[in-house]
Amino acid sequence: MSTTIILDCDPGIDDALAIAFAAGSPAIELAGLTTVAGNVGVDKTTANALAVASFVGVGGVPVTAGCAAPLLRPALDAGHVHGETGLGGAVLPAPARRAEAGHAIDFIIAAAAAAPGEITLVATGPLTNIALALRREPRLASWVKDFVIMGGSASRGNVTPAAEFNIWADPEAAAIVFAAGWPDGVAMIGLDVTLRARATRAIQEQMRTLGALGSTLLLPALAQYQDSDDTTGEPPVHDVCAVVSLVDPGVFEYTPALVQVETTGTLTSGMTVTDFSEQISPNARVATAVHAERFWKIVLDAYRSVAAEIG
Numbered sequence: 001m002s003t004t005i006i007l008d009c010d011p012g013i014d015d016a017l018a019i020a021f022a023a024g025s026p027a028i029e030l031a032g033l034t035t036v037a038g039n040v041g042v043d044k045t046t047a048n049a050l051a052v053a054s055f056v057g058v059g060g061v062p063v064t065a066g067c068a069a070p071l072l073r074p075a076l077d078a079g080h081v082h083g084e085t086g087l088g089g090a091v092l093p094a095p096a097r098r099a100e101a102g103h104a105i106d107f108i109i110a111a112a113a114a115a116p117g118e119i120t121l122v123a124t125g126p127l128t129n130i131a132l133a134l135r136r137e138p139r140l141a142s143w144v145k146d147f148v149i150m151g152g153s154a155s156r157g158n159v160t161p162a163a164e165f166n167i168w169a170d171p172e173a174a175a176i177v178f179a180a181g182w183p184d185g186v187a188m189i190g191l192d193v194t195l196r197a198r199a200t201r202a203i204q205e206q207m208r209t210l211g212a213l214g215s216t217l218l219l220p221a222l223a224q225y226q227d228s229d230d231t232t233g234e235p236p237v238h239d240v241c242a243v244v245s246l247v248d249p250g251v252f253e254y255t256p257a258l259v260q261v262e263t264t265g266t267l268t269s270g271m272t273v274t275d276f277s278e279q280i281s282p283n284a285r286v287a288t289a290v291h292a293e294r295f296w297k298i299v300l301d302a303y304r305s306v307a308a309e310i311g
Helices: 013-024 042-055 104-114 128-136 165-169 171-178 201-207 211-223 238-247 292-310
Strands: 003-009 028-035 063-065 119-123 146-150 186-189 252-261 272-275 284-290
Touching (some): 003 238, 013 211, 028 042, 028 104, 028 238, 104 119, 104 128, 119 128, 119 238, 146 238, 165 171, 171 252, 201 211
Parallel strands (some): 003 028, 028 063, 146 186, 186 284
Antiparallel strands (some): 252 272, 252 284
16 A cells, blocks of 8 residues: 655755655655755756656656745755756756646645545655645644654754754744644654665665666766765765655654754754653654665665666
8 A cells, every 4th residue: 555645845866866766666656746945946946856757757746836935034055965956967858747836835735635634745855835834724734644854853963063954944944843733743854864874885886777767867966966974975865765764664763752943043043952851742753763774675676666667
């Protein structure tokens, strides 16, 4: 039985790899892609989502553009990490379709309202779209089956010593999202585990056997992925982790926690302050361990399915 997801993303190299994984996994049904400004501007993240979806064989999945800037702060990006286009060295054919009319916020609310308890919302970019959707329709938190993010950390940052990029980019939005009262809490797949899910040289050698998927998307993208935590040519694939967590929950180990987002600290803005003490009421399930070999077997199996489809 597959899990139906909406992927709210900011492609971005690792978002692109997450879309490719979702396309190839028989356990995932991709109901929509929504985009937000983050790794690059929203025009580029939307164009990249369309191009990647088309290339990996899910070009019929609706892509809807969302917010172009954080709630209160100026728009920033990570072009120095993901390259000018957002896809590193990957150059994909132009997609046949355009983005849907309307706004990502409306798409998310309408889809969840139409199928309460059936859609899992996965966010791999800044949480601006999700926060505004909650402000417009607070029932969203109870309508979705589950809510998973790639973001945050219980221990460290990657933009500052305290803050991970997706939370740092719009901490006010993240604060709204964590406080929204999701019935099962936020599944937080953060740097504590994603930094251990690295595309090692051995993994990249396996990607070389994947035909056009490997040679056109995966390897050129990874080759120019200037992740601040990679000095070895073996970058972490952060966003893929969030989708894999739905395919095999046993890949990650979780600890209940109360997560609060720092919005005012001079040195700690964007920090996900994580309290694991037993006295608190948790609002999150924080991933604290990953079984990397199991993770990569699942990912490469899905990529082989995509590769077989696109030739």
